[in-house]
Amino acid sequence: MNQLLTRLAPARQDGEPFGITSVCSAHPTVIRAALRRAKDNGRQVLIEATCNQVNQFGGYTGMTPADFIAFVRGIAGEEGLDGSRILFGGDHLGPNPWKGEPAEAAMANSEVLVRDYVLAGFSKIHLDTSMACAGEPTNLGDRIIAERAVRLTAVAEQTALANGLVPPVYVLGTEVPVPGGADHALDSVVPTSAADARATIDVHRGVFEQAGLAEAFTRVIAFVVQPGVEFGNANVIAYRPEAASALSAVLGDVPQFVFEAHSTDYQTVEVLSALVRDGYPILKVGPGLTFAYREALYGLDLIATELVADYGDRPLARAMENIMLDDPAHWRGHYHGDDQALRIQRHYSYSDRIRYYWGKSEAVEAVARLLAALRGVVIPETLLRQFLPSTSLSGEEGADPEQFLLEAVDVVLATYDQACGHQPRAALKRDRREASAAVASSISILEKYLIVQ
Template structure:
């Protein structure tokens, strides 16, 4: 079954009352992606891996990767762990002028069209079109009109359709993209302040969004493309901040989720579902929020795993001065202090609170620093040091008790990389519980 058919079949099952879903792993971290693949291998499942516009774009984004580079990166990891490439759904997240929102509409949209073209030409076949943000020459003191959002969205969809036609000409087996639209898109990576209000999308606003996008698509000659719109991003009442989590309440979202039943080919896509409980995630899927986006929670789990491994390293090599220790926790924080651009607009309070947030915030701004050479070298040394010894079960039980139990049951090897990926799988398990029958 091709990836497009998989997602459309998921929608069909949802509309028949079968609570199936899929989680979307929004990450460019190799440990996270390998964990996603290894967990899916156990159940012979498809995986959905997404790159965001500020992470991967035609200029390289903060990862330094263009869309084709990200595709090749993911496929290389698939070969490494023997995961079938035909079960990978690649998605583009927040494709639109997000990265260029401080520019006038003409230049921001021109760059957005090139962005979506490169994603589609690279074989990404699940496309989230996000034109919800005010641009430099839009009125700045009010929400941008839904009709303008839809018009810009249709422009990007048209570019996507043109790009796919070119791709199909050279690759007849290429899978046509499906589209996700919507005007109430949570801030990528979580809210910036705990005090920010959270408003569930009104049912009427959702219906007006669908109507506006459908009309804009028709005006741009995209009636056939509209048949590939399978989801709408709404705010169902989930979000997180530094130390806060807005829990899903199905009763509070009931008006919105009931309105979804009027639309036979559409499901909801939930963003910022990180840190929700397994039961809340399951209720979201049951209520039609069939695509669950998760990103920071996965790298937060990875950071927890790395911290645990660092504590083990410190205990094992405390009295062995000939061994150069990784000093991972210190290296990471030192680099973040010297390069604050990826966290200073997100963490607030006195110096002690900010120092704490740099390590432990749910927003997990650490993830922006893990790929840099200085921090990456520290991780490599940490893994190398722990790979050189037989890690005592006592230490594993102290710092990674869930992994200890898996080792005792013969389900997990106790080398550092497997321990680290399994800590990420702890988070993935919550999503598997929610999305599988």
Template sequence: MMTNDSLSPVQQIIAAHRRGEATGLYSVCCSHPSVLRAAMRVATAYGTVLLVEATSNQVDQFGGYTGMTPLRFRDYVHDLARQQGFPLERLVLGGDHLGPNAWQSLDAASAMRNAETLIAAYAAAGFHKIHLDCSMRCAGDPQYLSDELIAERSARLCVVAERAAADAGLPPPVYVIGTEVPVPGGEASLAQAGAVTAPEAARRTLDVHRQAFMACDLHAAWRRVIAMVVQPGVDFDHSRIQHYDAAQAAELSAFVAGQPGIVFEAHSTDYQRESALHQMVRDHFAILKVGPAATFALREGLAALCHIETELVPCGQTSRLMQVLDEAMLAQPSHWARHYPGSSAEQRLLRRYGLSDRCRYYWGEAPVMAAAQQLFANLEGVEIPLSLLSQHLPEQYLEVLQGQLPASANALLEHKIGRLLAQYARACNRNAAADDSAAAGSAAAIC
């Protein structure tokens, strides 16, 4: 039996939750530097651990859509933390939906070989929290994968992760199992949203994974399974939100309360009311994932800064950031076309304002990055009047007015993102929430 001192920060939080403490863990699923800097400021202000997760299509052994391998992503996030003065011992990296997701067009044997290389790269790079997800149907697979096959493939990947971490001289990972989740990034329509997971289905997921782990002699790894992914009844599409209903999730919550050592992990918690986030942690959905809502706040902040820019910078010198972003999306529609239905006018609105925030895939495109750099350079050379802040960034205006926030473009943007992330920090750390006024009083705080 491990002592509390030998537990990782993630395991300590889960253990505290299972002892009845009002605590949880929020996961920031994003690679944008402004979002990550804001997350580090929030974690500093509220005294929380910061869990940053990369998804299997975002970061893989070939670079993913970000162009980063797991090792490069680790170094990138660690460099940001050092620049922010954020302690690495409070920073945890996680891998989300790790499995054959990116190779579903291949036969299962080939897809799983790629998945083994993927998960070995994550574990060897020090990603501590690993979501094993083999729910994806590969070429030649039956239309519906059995629970046993999903669990068998997940255990196979766990063997690889255990070996890779040990070979790298790293502490063994902790694992999340289960696959009954909303579509990553939100549904195309809430009509596709799933019902709350039945307790019987959750029990079966737990049982078949336990059997698969035991069959692979993964007894020690099974003791490090900290959570199971289920559908708590929260989701969103491009324009609507499915809000948490504690009564509908009561039986599911009661089920996990009787399973020692684990909690539920909730995906697609974006856009939930803060009160619902608190309720979810209370009901043992103690790991809350957020992604598109953070980049939605990023996009809102950048759009507001563009409005300010047009008032202060000569027309021919403006960045045209939002136009450049839309041009990039039109040039490469694969990330949004099947998600945004309707006429060209309706699609234009969704590209800019959709809650699923498909524009998040384009911030790393070279023309978009150049336009963003020009926006910040333009605003560095001018003083932003309070009246324009009041018009376009009213919440940040109040902080500037009180001397709590500098009126620089970067600070304004990160503060806006931080207000969203702070809801998660408060939900996952009730002690921090009780001392929220103290956090608000710090010049570095995001509240």
């Protein structure tokens, strides 16, 4: 299952680097688009769940690790994709959901988290123990972070051995970008220094060996570093190869590893290609995919407002505003400014914290009403140009609104495919009945798994 991942470092050493897209999302339309692309291209697909999305307590999606795998495999079955083509990764597994608690309590929960991920069938495990817990200094230091990572690795190894499972591959690191992007405007991002990257690798190797986990360390495929790539609420910091050249050069001395690139959302294909070339071939993307989904939904909301007599004035956007105001937990503290600035950020921020709300029952109902209002309606080309200017689809024969949503996500995935060394191709298309059935299924999946009351 993990042969694709274990080939990343040797391929780079051989001068033939390739990349893999890490799809970090629990939204069914995003998952469907990724699986559909994998089926049509005949390749494997890497789907990752984060500790906040999916954990033993349900996370913000309401799913346990086993639920998440069943959820993805259910969509794969509908798409006719062989389940063996799906690689499952666990992202930021560690104390983050419980960092407000004392370290021992947070780590005890983290052990259960890792055990459940391995038992469920996640074969790529990113261990993130870089965050301070209650009462701890902000900067924990490499040694403490490595010791906590070893503690969780031991749980993963024991779980795999006791249950006859293939042991996972690991991703480690100490300079781990904040999950989901920064929550403020960014002027620049300083790459991890080469000295710090070397020290992190050396400390982890030593701590693993001292703990009797040297064999597990041979299955570490990557370290997370900061190559100078990030996005905030209102802007994106692009990768600059010259600024990270010393960091990239570290890989020449540690041929076992590549670096994993977090927060690559909204980068251009040229930038993503440079990341793959320079040793960051695992390209993680999440908010950028649901941002594209939201863009398409809001475009359709405006089209329906103009075209469907009894639809109303942007009822989807209005519903989402009310939902976010009624439950501000996922955006308050992350967005800043006066009321106008907060409203704009709630809907249009690159951090895309609106993604936490698509599973709410009111949001599911509003999306379903929008799709029903436009299904079969002829959309003039001029309206598509106004509100969905990037679409390659036509509404002349009667709209298939689900197609616009799948296409929007797939355009982003196509950029990553190209950067990873795959031939570019057009966004995926399906006939109207197939796409309608697919998104109807996605809505039912939202109702089953993702609705947060």
